[in-house]
Amino acid sequence: MDTAVRELSYSQAIQEAMAIAMEADERVILMGEDIGVYGGAFQVTGDLIDRFGPDRVMDTPISELGGAGVAVGAAVTGLRPVFEFQFSDFAALAMEQIVNQAAKMRYMLGGAVSVPVVMRFPAGSGTGAAAQHSQSIEAWLGHVPGLKVIQPATPHDVKGMLLAAVADPDPVMIFEHKLLYKMKGPVPEGYYTVPIGKADVRRTGRDLTIVATSIMVHKALEAAETLAAEGLDIEVVDLRTVRPMDRETIIASVKKTSKLMCVYEGVKTLGVGAELSAMIAESEAFDYLDAPIIRLGGSETPIPYNPELEKAAVPQVPGIISAARDLINGVR
Amino acid sequence: MAKSTATRAAPVSEGTNLPFIYRQYPREKLLDAVYKMHLIRKFEEGAEESYMRGLIHGTMHLSIGQEASAMGICMPLSTEDQITSTHRGHGHCIAKGADVKRMFAEFFGKTTGYCAGRGGSMHIADVTTGNLGANGIVGGGLPIAVGAALTAKRLKTGKVAVCFFGDGANNEGAFHEALNMASVWKLPVVFVCENNKYGMSTSTERSTAVANIADRAVAYSMPGVIVDGNVLSDVAEASHNAIERARRGDGPSLIECKTYRYRGHSKSDRNRYRTKDEIDDWMNNRDPIARYEAQLVEFGIATAEELAAIRTSVDEEIAAGIEFAKASPAPDVADLADYVYTEQA
Numbered sequence: 001m002d003t004a005v006r007e008l009s010y011s012q013a014i015q016e017a018m019a020i021a022m023e024a025d026e027r028v029i030l031m032g033e034d035i036g037v038y039g040g041a042f043q044v045t046g047d048l049i050d051r052f053g054p055d056r057v058m059d060t061p062i063s064e065l066g067g068a069g070v071a072v073g074a075a076v077t078g079l080r081p082v083f084e085f086q087f088s089d090f091a092a093l094a095m096e097q098i099v100n101q102a103a104k105m106r107y108m109l110g111g112a113v114s115v116p117v118v119m120r121f122p123a124g125s126g127t128g129a130a131a132q133h134s135q136s137i138e139a140w141l142g143h144v145p146g147l148k149v150i151q152p153a154t155p156h157d158v159k160g161m162l163l164a165a166v167a168d169p170d171p172v173m174i175f176e177h178k179l180l181y182k183m184k185g186p187v188p189e190g191y192y193t194v195p196i197g198k199a200d201v202r203r204t205g206r207d208l209t210i211v212a213t214s215i216m217v218h219k220a221l222e223a224a225e226t227l228a229a230e231g232l233d234i235e236v237v238d239l240r241t242v243r244p245m246d247r248e249t250i251i252a253s254v255k256k257t258s259k260l261m262c263v264y265e266g267v268k269t270l271g272v273g274a275e276l277s278a279m280i281a282e283s284e285a286f287d288y289l290d291a292p293i294i295r296l297g298g299s300e301t302p303i304p305y306n307p308e309l310e311k312a313a314v315p316q317v318p319g320i321i322s323a324a325r326d327l328i329n330g331v332r
Numbered sequence: 333m334a335k336s337t338a339t340r341a342a343p344v345s346e347g348t349n350l351p352f353i354y355r356q357y358p359r360e361k362l363l364d365a366v367y368k369m370h371l372i373r374k375f376e377e378g379a380e381e382s383y384m385r386g387l388i389h390g391t392m393h394l395s396i397g398q399e400a401s402a403m404g405i406c407m408p409l410s411t412e413d414q415i416t417s418t419h420r421g422h423g424h425c426i427a428k429g430a431d432v433k434r435m436f437a438e439f440f441g442k443t444t445g446y447c448a449g450r451g452g453s454m455h456i457a458d459v460t461t462g463n464l465g466a467n468g469i470v471g472g473g474l475p476i477a478v479g480a481a482l483t484a485k486r487l488k489t490g491k492v493a494v495c496f497f498g499d500g501a502n503n504e505g506a507f508h509e510a511l512n513m514a515s516v517w518k519l520p521v522v523f524v525c526e527n528n529k530y531g532m533s534t535s536t537e538r539s540t541a542v543a544n545i546a547d548r549a550v551a552y553s554m555p556g557v558i559v560d561g562n563v564l565s566d567v568a569e570a571s572h573n574a575i576e577r578a579r580r581g582d583g584p585s586l587i588e589c590k591t592y593r594y595r596g597h598s599k600s601d602r603n604r605y606r607t608k609d610e611i612d613d614w615m616n617n618r619d620p621i622a623r624y625e626a627q628l629v630e631f632g633i634a635t636a637e638e639l640a641a642i643r644t645s646v647d648e649e650i651a652a653g654i655e656f657a658k659a660s661p662a663p664d665v666a667d668l669a670d671y672v673y674t675e676q677a
Contacts, residue, residue: 027486027487029486055486060513061509061512061513061516063509063512063513065475065505065506065509066474066475066478066505066506066508066509066510066512066513067475067509067513068475069472069474069475069476069478069479069506069509069510070475070476070478070479070482070510070513071479072475072476072479073416073464073475073476073477073478073479073480073481073482073483073493074479074480074482074483074486075479076464076476076479076480077414077464077479077480077483077484078483078487078489079479079482079483079486079487081479096469096472096506097472097475097476100468100469100472101467101469101472101476105465106671106672106673106674107450107671107672108447108450108451108455108457108465109446109447109450109451109455109457109459109465109671110445110446110447110448110449110450110451110671111448111670111671111674112446112447112457112459113459113464114674145672146672146673148673169674169676170673170674
């Protein structure tokens with residue numbers, strides 16, 4: 001094993017990426033609520049303020065709309081802000097600046113400006129924080145041309161994709177599932193990037209393609225291991241980027257396995273899985289399908305508080321296993 | 333470092349008790365201001381006429397009557413200083429130094445327009461002269477201007493950001509968030525409210541809990557200054573003071589320019605919310621260009637003949653601008669998706 005690769009948690013990997021970006025480029029600043037001495041609601045910025053000072057690790061007032069807008073204005077005029085939303089749900093307060101300004105400014109001005117802003121969104125359920133602190137809203141932002149929307153699933157990828165996002169001239173929205181923050185994995189030291197817009201085949205297989213996002217990648221991999229014991233051979237594709245979507249990798253996988261299941265935490269209807277399904281239905285892979293496309297997504301409810309209800313509101317490993325088994329066996 | 337365009341050439345009336353701009357600026361700059369105020373008005377009229385003739389589609393929000401506000405605020409700014417503008421932003425763009433040829437071309441949807449035909453009236457911008465763009469969202473530019481000021485402070489560029497917004501925007505949440513952050517961080521930004529009395533049809537009396545929008549400055553611990561937005565020198569003096577304060581590092585200011593738009597909100601306006609008497613009073617008794625021209629003559633800075641010659645030059649520039657726009661190529665439909673993302677090698 002390369003000695004330069006250590007085990008880091010997902011949140012440590014993010015923090016390391018931000019530190020590397022700030023060391024390399026004076027224009028990179030961090031902004032967000034309580035990211036300074038507090039270290040961020042999830043301790044992702046941690047002690048970076050000690051290293052870079054309060055001018056570069058800026059606590060904002062509780063002003064999501066204004067804060068996001070300041071980050072946009074700073075990006076347009078020469079800084080490289082990385083703006084942390086305390087919870088992705090709070091993006092609803094800032095949609096004006098994200099959707100009407102950041103995403104469209106380059107287009108509206110005929111290419112006269114770029115908007116190199118990065119926005120980080122702690123996302124997802126499983127923390128008992130209920131309906132306003134648990135959503136998965138990547139599909140909302142994925143619907144907007146001009147934005148890039150990514151969902152790294154591992155410590156390795158989040159570091160490399162965050163560094164790619166900081167280097168990117170366009171606005172990049174990073175959705176970080178909160179249950180991933182403590183997950184550990186191998187992370188190379190130093191600077192590297194993981195490209196935005198490229199899916200990753202995490203596990204190769206011949207019987208079924210599961211395209212999963214964020215934490216669902218890990219659940220799909222766990223399901224695939226269980227099914228392997230039954231002799232079923234599952235391919236797991238980590239989508240990694242919601243926009244722009246990596247058509248090539250997904251189409252190639254579906255052509256190989258002839259079956260597609262999409263697993264994602266966002267609300268099922270009109271979500272990432274709908275787009276994946278439609279993309280395959282419109283592609284040459286359609287002719288290769290020998291079963292219906294199946295979506296496992298979040299329930300058509302807000303995220304509930306009660307832990308059993310909360311678990312039931314998003315796909316879990318047993319559900320993935322049974323749905324995959326049924327799909328392969330032609331039950332569905 | 334951004335340098336002030338207030339050149340060191342001798343002001344025309346240094347040491348007198350004439351209004352501010354006559355003590356502050358040389359004759360060329362005073363004449364440039366009247367030229368640009370005419371240019372704004374004629375541009376608006378040219379755009380309106382082109383719209384009526386079907387050469388421009390969509391809608392537009394004309395700033396006729398508000399020329400002193402746009403020009404007065406921009407007089408103390410350097411080219412490098414940055415502004416954010418509003419849906420009623422043609423005047424700001426011209427006052428900051430844009431070329432009307434490329435503005436007309438944009439309105440005509442042509443590739444030679446400032447936004448390559450993608451933005452139109454509501455997103456007119458000229459980044460090369462420091463205009464970060466008009467905005468279709470009321471209050472949209474407020475946080476963006478604060479961001480521009482944050483960049484200026486962090487990178488020590490010496491630039492000041494000026495945020496134009498209307499009376500309508502002062503009731504948006506973005507106003508509160510932007511002014512608060514600018515003040516907390518002592519950023520070099522000047523907030524300029526062009527209060528033309530109506531947010532679309534709703535008067536400030538019906539929409540705003542304070543008598544003056546500048547009164548709100550106290551809530552953000554910044555100076556709040558009310559000026560007659562139709563008196564060029566008063567606007568320029570307030571702008572000068574706020575910009576100097578910003579450049580010194582003393583933080584933001586709020587200026588309220590009381591003004592009036594002669595035309596309706598947009599092309600759909602039937603003008604049912606204000607009286608003809610009110611409109612006539614502003615047009616006949618408080619016109620910003622007429623008042624400024626009268627001063628120029630009174631103070632011996634320009635003769636009536638010289639002002640007539642300026643108007644002729646403006647007419648020629650407008651006519652040439654419209655011709656340029658007409659003759660310019662339309663975008664290729666195949667290029668629809670250009671500029672959504674930055675092209676990368």
